[in-house]
Amino acid sequence: MTTTPELRQAVGTAHTRVEGRDKVTGAARYAADHPFTELAHGWLVLSTVGRGRIRAVDTGPVLAMPGVLTVLHHGNAPRIRGDFVTMLGVPPEPTSVLFQHDRVPHAGWPVALVVAETPEQAREAAEALVVHYDEEPPDLDFRADRGDARPVDGHLPAVAEKGDLEAELAASAVVVDAEYTTPEEHHHPMEPHAAAARWEDGRLEVLDSNQGSTWVVSVLAQMFSLDPGAVRVRSEHVGGGFGSKGVRAHQVAAAMAATVLRRPVRVVMTRRQMFSLAGHRSPTVQRVRLGADAEGRLRALEHRCLNPTSTVQDFVEPGAAPARVMYDAAAHHTANLVVALNRPTPTWMRAPGEAPGSFALESALDELAEQCGLDPIELRARNEPTHGPVSGLPFSGRNLLACFREGARRFGWAERDPRPGRRRDGRWLLGTGTAAASFPAGAGPSTAAVTAEADGTFTVRIGAADIGTGARTAITLVAADALRTTPERVRVRIGDSDFGPAMIAGGSTGTRSWAWAVRAAAAELRERLVPGATIPPQGITARSDTTEAVGALAAAERHSFGAQFAEVAVDTATGEVRVRRMLGIFAAGRIVNPLTARSQFLGGMVWGISMALHEEAVRDPSSGVPVGADLAGYHVATHADVPLLEADWIDDPDPDDPVGIKGIGEVGIVGAAAAVANAVWHATGVRHRDLPIRPDRVL
Ligand code: MOS
Numbered sequence: 214m215t216t217t218p219e220l221r222q223a224v225g226t227a228h229t230r231v232e233g234r235d236k237v238t239g240a241a242r243y244a245a246d247h248p249f250t251e252l253a254h255g256w257l258v259l260s261t262v263g264r265g266r267i268r269a270v271d272t273g274p275v276l277a278m279p280g281v282l283t284v285l286h287h288g289n290a291p292r293i294r295g296d297f298v299t300m301l302g303v304p305p306e307p308t309s310v311l312f313q314h315d316r317v318p319h320a321g322w323p324v325a326l327v328v329a330e331t332p333e334q335a336r337e338a339a340e341a342l343v344v345h346y347d348e349e350p351p352d353l354d355f356r357a358d359r360g361d362a363r364p365v366d367g368h369l370p371a372v373a374e375k376g377d378l379e380a381e382l383a384a385s386a387v388v389v390d391a392e393y394t395t396p397e398e399h400h401h402p403m404e405p406h407a408a409a410a411r412w413e414d415g416r417l418e419v420l421d422s423n424q425g426s427t428w429v430v431s432v433l434a435q436m437f438s439l440d441p442g443a444v445r446v447r448s449e450h451v452g453g454g455f456g457s458k459g460v461r462a463h464q465v466a467a468a469m470a471a472t473v474l475r476r477p478v479r480v481v482m483t484r485r486q487m488f489s490l491a492g493h494r495s496p497t498v499q500r501v502r503l504g505a506d507a508e509g510r511l512r513a514l515e516h517r518c519l520n521p522t523s524t525v526q527d528f529v530e531p532g533a534a535p536a537r538v539m540y541d542a543a544a545h546h547t548a549n550l551v552v553a554l555n556r557p558t559p560t561w562m563r564a565p566g567e568a569p570g571s572f573a574l575e576s577a578l579d580e581l582a583e584q585c586g587l588d589p590i591e592l593r594a595r596n597e598p599t600h601g602p603v604s605g606l607p608f609s610g611r612n613l614l615a616c617f618r619e620g621a622r623r624f625g626w627a628e629r630d631p632r633p634g635r636r637r638d639g640r641w642l643l644g645t646g647t648a649a650a651s652f653p654a655g656a657g658p659s660t661a662a663v664t665a666e667a668d669g670t671f672t673v674r675i676g677a678a679d680i681g682t683g684a685r686t687a688i689t690l691v692a693a694d695a696l697r698t699t700p701e702r703v704r705v706r707i708g709d710s711d712f713g714p715a716m717i718a719g720g721s722t723g724t725r726s727w728a729w730a731v732r733a734a735a736a737e738l739r740e741r742l743v744p745g746a747t748i749p750p751q752g753i754t755a756r757s758d759t760t761e762a763v764g765a766l767a768a769a770e771r772h773s774f775g776a777q778f779a780e781v782a783v784d785t786a787t788g789e790v791r792v793r794r795m796l797g798i799f800a801a802g803r804i805v806n807p808l809t810a811r812s813q814f815l816g817g818m819v820w821g822i823s824m825a826l827h828e829e830a831v832r833d834p835s836s837g838v839p840v841g842a843d844l845a846g847y848h849v850a851t852h853a854d855v856p857l858l859e860a861d862w863i864d865d866p867d868p869d870d871p872v873g874i875k876g877i878g879e880v881g882i883v884g885a886a887a888a889v890a891n892a893v894w895h896a897t898g899v900r901h902r903d904l905p906i907r908p909d910r911v912l
Contacts (some may be wrong), residue, residue: 221692223700227808236645241450244422245407245481253446255470256335256478258325258342260317263351263836264555267315268804271343280334286325286532287326293436297844300431307525309465309806318525318553320837321489326466326707334592350685353837354523357498362519363549367529373603376544381648385504389580393573393902397830398494400562404452411477419446423591425717426710427676433461450570454680455559457491488842495520495530499573509585509592510540522551523558532570534778541602564879567652575648590617601770609769612800612865616623616776620798624778633898641782644896648887654875657716658760661730663738664752670702676729677707678714683809691728692908721876728872731756773801773880777888781897788908794857802875814881823850826905
């Protein structure tokens with residue numbers, strides 16, 4: 214039997230990016246690429262002091278500089294609102310509520326916007342602008358024993374407790390009690406944050422680089438007290454997001470200046486400004502206590518995670534979250550706490566909570582395995598829960614052990630000598646390590662429209678965002694199958710709020726949420742298409758809204774899982790750690806496009822290497838000003854740091870998703886740093902509980 218190409222299933226088949234040609238030829242336009250006549254350029258001015266009040270802004274000399282059009286600051290800016298909750302259930306980012314008061318809660322707080330005819334003029338004037346402050350000493354003291362640490366509910370309850378922790382610890386044959394720290398880390402997409410705003414036919418139009426245009430509309434409309442229909446946000450191509458591309462100072466600055474000047478204004482963040490304005494992953498101090506019987510079965514599990522937030526908004530980095538999913542114990546206590554300091558507000562950064570939390574938890578599991586004399590995979594197998602340890606809900610699917618089995622086989626885990634410090638290659642000590650990964654798999658309501666065109670092709674319109682993940686291509690494949698056609702006959706248009714509300718590209722929910730809506734619209738369209746009938750010139754369009762369907766999802770523990778394996782070489786004379794190879798095996802639902810999915814996983818694993826060995830933002834301890842705030846001073850893994858990397862997956866379709874999708878965006882980084890750190894222990898016999906594992910820490 215032969216299969217014609219028309220009948221081949223698109224989902225599950227590798228497909229290059231549908232917009233790839235546009236991207237490599239320069240035809241794809243990013244936010245700052247769109248030309249406008251009369252375009253003016255805004256440059257943000259950030260506070261150099263760590264705390265205080267603005268006494269005066271010397272606008273006079275700057276307004277006399279060439280090309281300068283205006284200087285906006287708290288003394289003259291239009292009033293905007295910041296006292297609302299966005300569609301994601303959080304208040305707007307504090308640095309985006311521009312110029313509404315004279316207080317400076319942290320270094321890098323936006324204090325003015327200089328607008329000029331050219332970017333060079335705006336920059337020169339911004340750098341010349343003198344701002345006078347009444348300075349106060351900032352509180353930057355992040356310590357585990359802060360008396361003012363407090364539990365804060367984020368999207369999860371701060372505290373979850375069952376059982377008598379101290380009693381179970383006392384009754385345990387083996388106890389691990391350790392503190393782990395992770396530093397401040399930054400997401401720096403290749404394309405910096407940029408937006409151009411203009412008023413056009415009574416509507417505010419913003420060309421942007423974001424993770425969800427309807428989200429940006431909802432925030433801008435509320436801030437500027439506009440009808441949502443009077444705001445249009447477009448974000449066709451996005452050069453990376455990782456959680457940083459929500460509504461931030463640049464869109465608001467562009468919209469505010471465009472409103473004041475009545476002409477288009479573009480604002481681009483500099484790489485340096487991104488260290489203060491783009492959000493970041495907050496540092497954490499985490500304490501993990503594990504108690505187990507002699508066979509390694511957990512009796513007690515405690516995970517407390519403390520992170521600093523700003524003084525103007527509580528942001529929780531829920532590092533204790535993965536423990537609530539991964540392992541059960543008679544006494545199970547988890548808590549996420551924050552302390553308010555004069556630092557910028559952190560934000561979601563790829564696998565918020567899970568990335569730093571898994572470093573602590575999966576390191577502690579490795580320490581427990583060592584103490585129990587058990588193989589780390591066997592230890593995890595003995596602690597595999599049947600239900601959510603905290604929720605009691607069944608897992609919609611949990612193939613963690615299958616990931617470990619497949620990973621162990623391919624990595625050659627069986628040949629591992631469990632004793633540390635035994636393998637050598639010249640001056641290098643060699644070791645291997647493993648860790649588990651998990652990340653929630655969810656879906657959000659979305660709308661979509663699918664049009665059957667008169668020429669026999671189809672157009673999909675959905676307010677999705679492709680932040681470099683390949684989402685546009687994934688949607689194309691899903692639509693092709695749903696329409697019983699080939700990907701070549703499907704054109705997918707995304708990144709326009711006028712296409713209707715849609716889930717953001719975030720929380721690993723984008724592709725699943727959009728696929729659901731696209732399939733629903735495609736199914737509706739197929740019912741309406743009469744075989745043989747002529748399609749009118751305007752086409753036939755069907756629409757969907759998955760609010761009800763997504764809301765009806767039965768309660769369950771829904772997560773993607775994975776097993777990470779790493780081999781490292783450690784030079785004990787220089788303290789250098791090199792990752793030699795890494796393997797990740799994931800159970801992450803049905804994989805829509807193996808080509809781009811593999812890249813997603815690998816990208817996460819590379820970030821895990823980076824997190825384990827390189828990344829660490831440093832702030833001046835007296836002011837909080839970021840030090841070395843560029844990609845030379847902030848070390849990230851580069852090609853030479855990334856060796857043989859492999860990512861693969863096992864068959865794991867989600868039974869409750871129409872396409873079987875779970876979500877792959879974030880799970881790739883989870884556990885990756887722990888796998889590297891566990892391998893460093895195995896190489897050297899020394900446990901590293903503070904990231905990054907810098908040479909000076911290894912020596
Ligand atoms: Mo992700 S940190 O939800 O963009």
